[in-house]
Amino acid sequence: MLSRALSVPLVLGFSVFMxxxxxxxxxxxxxxxxxxxxxxxxxxxxxxxxAMVLTNRRKLLQGSFWLFVYMAMGVAPLxxxxxxxxxxxxxxxxxxxxxxxxxxxxxxxxxxxxxxxxRTRPGGNGRGESRPALVHRRRLYLLVIxxxxxxxVFVMKLGGPAVFFSSRQEIIAGIEDAGxxxxxxxxxxxxxxxxxxxxxxxxxxxxxxxxxxxxxxRRSVVVIATWAALALLNAxxxxxxxxxxxxxxxxxxxxxxxVFPRSAAMYRSALSLGVVVALVVFPFADRFxxxxxxxxxxxxxxxxxxxxxxxxxxxxMFANTITYVHSGEGHTFGNQLAGSVLFAxxxxxxxxxxxxxxxxxxxWMDTKNTNLSSPIWAELWIDFGPIGMTAGMLGLGYAAARxxxxxxxxxxxxxxxxxxxxxxxxxxxxxxxxxxxGPLLQASGRVAIALVCLALITTWRHDSRSxxx
Numbered sequence: 176m177l178s179r180a181l182s183v184p185l186v187l188g189f190s191v192f193m194x195x196x197x198x199x200x201x202x203x204x205x206x207x208x209x210x211x212x213x214x215x216x217x218x219x220x221x222x223x224x225x226a227m228v229l230t231n232r233r234k235l236l237q238g239s240f241w242l243f244v245y246m247a248m249g250v251a252p253l254x255x256x257x258x259x260x261x262x263x264x265x266x267x268x269x270x271x272x273x274x275x276x277x278x279x280x281x282x283x284x285x286x287x288x289x290x291x292x293x294r295t296r297p298g299g300n301g302r303g304e305s306r307p308a309l310v311h312r313r314r315l316y317l318l319v320i321x322x323x324x325x326x327x328v329f330v331m332k333l334g335g336p337a338v339f340f341s342s343r344q345e346i347i348a349g350i351e352d353a354g355x356x357x358x359x360x361x362x363x364x365x366x367x368x369x370x371x372x373x374x375x376x377x378x379x380x381x382x383x384x385x386x387x388x389x390x391x392x393r394r395s396v397v398v399i400a401t402w403a404a405l406a407l408l409n410a411x412x413x414x415x416x417x418x419x420x421x422x423x424x425x426x427x428x429x430x431x432x433x434v435f436p437r438s439a440a441m442y443r444s445a446l447s448l449g450v451v452v453a454l455v456v457f458p459f460a461d462r463f464x465x466x467x468x469x470x471x472x473x474x475x476x477x478x479x480x481x482x483x484x485x486x487x488x489x490x491x492m493f494a495n496t497i498t499y500v501h502s503g504e505g506h507t508f509g510n511q512l513a514g515s516v517l518f519a520x521x522x523x524x525x526x527x528x529x530x531x532x533x534x535x536x537x538x539w540m541d542t543k544n545t546n547l548s549s550p551i552w553a554e555l556w557i558d559f560g561p562i563g564m565t566a567g568m569l570g571l572g573y574a575a576a577r578x579x580x581x582x583x584x585x586x587x588x589x590x591x592x593x594x595x596x597x598x599x600x601x602x603x604x605x606x607x608x609x610x611x612x613g614p615l616l617q618a619s620g621r622v623a624i625a626l627v628c629l630a631l632i633t634t635w636r637h638d639s640r641s642x643x644x
Contacts, residue, residue, distance in 0.1 A: 189221030204259035217249035235604040236575040246453040251487030254479040262488040267498030275494040282568040289572025310593035311634035322374035329371025339417040365620040428605030489550040515615040531616030549613035593643035
């Protein structure tokens with residue numbers, strides 16, 4: 176009934192009224208091919224996001240993908256085209272921006288083709304599957320110890336808990352004072368920040384699901400006390416003041432779907448309200464990026480300007496990546512992806528190790544700020560060209576659909592408290608905003624640390640001594 180009541184206004188709102196509202200705003204942008212392609216992109220992604228909200232199954236990975244696409248590759252770039260303003264200058268010809276929008280549209284269509292292929296896969300009903308992976312109870316205690324130990328080192332290195340409630344600028348200064356940030360390598364600070372935040376979040380997610388799904392856990396003083404201590408720890412190291420907004424979005428998204436693992440209403444509300452948050456809150460949510468002396472409030476004269484000021488530079492950076500390749504630099508044929516996968520290899524061993532794609536293109540553009548995005552479309556395109564990008568997006572859609580289907584089966588009422596997929600999928604759905612935004616090299620550190628932590632606590636044994644009850 177909720178789906179029926181929402182279907183018409185939701186589809187019209189996302190696919191018609193929102194693009195129309197943006198398109199009729201006054202601005203100095205050109206009404207050319209790029210403009211009309213961006214209109215098509217916004218309408219298409221709005222329709223797909225509506226389908227994710229209205230579906231009978233909770234599709235976390237597909238839902239987060241289309242939420243990101245609708246805002247970062249649809250509405251925000253449309254506002255930029257209408258205004259004729261870009262968060263990051265587009266240095267190439269207008270044709271490169273047109274090509275970037277067309278490639279984003281092709282990539283999204285390929286993602287949908289991958290989803291359709293996953294539906295037609297033989298044996299997709301779940302029969303004959305092996306036992307699901309679970310959280311090992313005793314190894315979970317090791318993860319808790321690791322979380323408290325690594326976070327304690329992180330806090331002490333930066334001078335105590337107070338700095339985590341000041342600003343991100345203070346955090347960066349503390350990292351530099353500790354000698355963990357170097358001009359040619361950020362590996363030290365990435366490892367410290369990763370181990371200081373990821374194990375704490377993972378441990379909190381496990382204990383949260385344990386409490387939500389197990390009466391025995393809710394009667395255990397030890398479990399409740401450990402959860403409370405982990406919640407306090409995360410309030411220090413994973414709060415929105417000391418962390419980038421995309422990481423805090425990961426924290427909130429994963430916690431939300433761990434606390435409400437089976438709520439269709441919560442799933443629909445999260446995707447619907449996510450649009451409002453992205454439009455209204457996100458552009459102004461960098462209040463704690465700088466200290467009081469360096470913070471400059473956002474001043475706008477148009478409702479669209481916040482979308483053209485800073486955060487949503489993904490389509491523009493894709494256009495700059497195309498210009499970079501067309502200028503003679505050429506495709507990298509997997510070198511950028513290799514740098515992301517092998518991020519932990521020091522430059523003293525791998526002298527030609529690539530910088531992340533956003534930095535590389537930013538340095539070529541000669542910009543002062545090289546902390547620029549590089550969306551997954553650009554990462555695939557710079558390595559493998561349009562055919563490789565299309566194949567990569569098709570594979571991404573196939574994998575997302577398969578995982579979503581398995582998650583829907585294994586997060587039901589009969590799923591065990593320690594079901595690993597019920598913990599991992601909400602976390603990946605939240606972190607996908609970072610992976611889709613890019614660059615991949617910046618996102619690789621936390622992914623690797625999360626994989627280490629998950630390997631520590633994973634078991635396929637279902638005996639009473641090893642599983643959560």
